Amino acid sequence: MSIFPGMTEPWPWYLAGPLIGLVVPLLLLLAGREFGVSSSLQHICAACVPHRAEYFRYDWKRKGLWNLAFVAGILGGGVIAGRFLANPNSVAIAESTREALEVLGIRDFSGLVPTDLIGWPALLTVRGFAAIVVGGFLVGFGARWAGGCTSGHGITGLATLQPASLMAVAGFFAGGLFVTWIVLPWLL
Amino acid sequence: MAAVGASPAVPRVATADPPARIPVVLALGVYFGIVLVKSEAVSWFRIQEMFRFGGFHMYGILGSAVLVAGLSLIAIRRLGFTDPAGRPARVEFKEPGRWTARFGGGLVFGCGWALLGACPGPIYALIGTGVTVLVVALGGAVAGAWVYGHLRPLLPR
Numbered sequence: 001m002s003i004f005p006g007m008t009e010p011w012p013w014y015l016a017g018p019l020i021g022l023v024v025p026l027l028l029l030l031a032g033r034e035f036g037v038s039s040s041l042q043h044i045c046a047a048c049v050p051h052r053a054e055y056f057r058y059d060w061k062r063k064g065l066w067n068l069a070f071v072a073g074i075l076g077g078g079v080i081a082g083r084f085l086a087n088p089n090s091v092a093i094a095e096s097t098r099e100a101l102e103v104l105g106i107r108d109f110s111g112l113v114p115t116d117l118i119g120w121p122a123l124l125t126v127r128g129f130a131a132i133v134v135g136g137f138l139v140g141f142g143a144r145w146a147g148g149c150t151s152g153h154g155i156t157g158l159a160t161l162q163p164a165s166l167m168a169v170a171g172f173f174a175g176g177l178f179v180t181w182i183v184l185p186w187l188l
Numbered sequence: 189m190a191a192v193g194a195s196p197a198v199p200r201v202a203t204a205d206p207p208a209r210i211p212v213v214l215a216l217g218v219y220f221g222i223v224l225v226k227s228e229a230v231s232w233f234r235i236q237e238m239f240r241f242g243g244f245h246m247y248g249i250l251g252s253a254v255l256v257a258g259l260s261l262i263a264i265r266r267l268g269f270t271d272p273a274g275r276p277a278r279v280e281f282k283e284p285g286r287w288t289a290r291f292g293g294g295l296v297f298g299c300g301w302a303l304l305g306a307c308p309g310p311i312y313a314l315i316g317t318g319v320t321v322l323v324v325a326l327g328g329a330v331a332g333a334w335v336y337g338h339l340r341p342l343l344p345r
């Protein structure tokens with residue numbers, strides 16, 4: 001599928017990280033908007049149904065249309081990368097991580113996600129439901145309560161040394177470590 | 189939007205957002221989506237590697253992204269660049285509010301991040317790559333935002 005050799009290889013962090021960081025100034029300069037993804041979840045709610053909750057009563061087209069276009073673009077970027085630039089090999093994670101995950105019962109290391117946990121058949125299992133549905137719910141609830149996700153707090157907020165983002169990112173890692181080390185061994 | 193010369197005592201400051209430039213933000217979204225996939229930041233395995241301190245990859249991505257974003261914002265301010273509405277191109281300071289809200293919300297988010305192995309950007313990108321079950325996760329995330337919107341008056345902000 002690839003047009004040039006090397007196109008399917010994954011990008012190293014020192015290329016990908018700076019390219020992601022550049023989204024912040026590009027969005028500001030070219031569109032006058034602050035980089036963040038999770039507010040799209042609020043805009044989807046506001047756009048879909050009429051609401052009693054004050055949190056969803058605003059002009060979503062004026063405030064959020066740009067953000068919905070941005071996330072539609074992310075999805076489109078996923079299509080392009082998945083179709084033309086996909087890595088045929090498994091993700092080269094550390095051997096120690098792979099062994100720990102094998103102990104937890106993960107068997108499929110072939111793609112970007114383990115299909116024994118994240119996949120349509122897995123959705124009907126307890127652990128698959130927990131990962132996909134409960135995980136998704138907590139991501140949406142937590143991101144809106146914190147006021148941002150990895151992009152808004154983790155990148156935009158930390159890059160501008162905002163106290164709110166430092167607190168939120170501390171929470172991201174505390175929650176992630178708790179689930180990784182305490183919940184997953186019990187769940188998987 | 190004050191007319192030019194309307195009041196010399198008040199500096200002309202555009203407060204309204206510039207019109208949404210849909211093709212521009214769409215293109216930037218495509219660019220961001222491609223980088224997310226090619227960096228493997230969308231991979232459940234990479235998120236596990238990060239939380240297990242197995243490798244530097246995710247820390248390298250996040251750290252260098254923060255550094256490049258921060259340095260370019262400083263450069264933009266020094267050079268006096270403006271956004272399409274003519275406002276100084278800068279990120280607004282957000283009132284942190286209650287630390288329990290920022291940390292508590294972060295804690296809930298982090299739990300979901302480690303379970304699902306994807307934060308909101310990667311959810312959209314993964315759907316694009318063909319991991320279609322993430323549509324269900326997106327539904328869950330929208331439901332989470334919806335429930336938060338209704339519980340908001342009861343939670344610390």
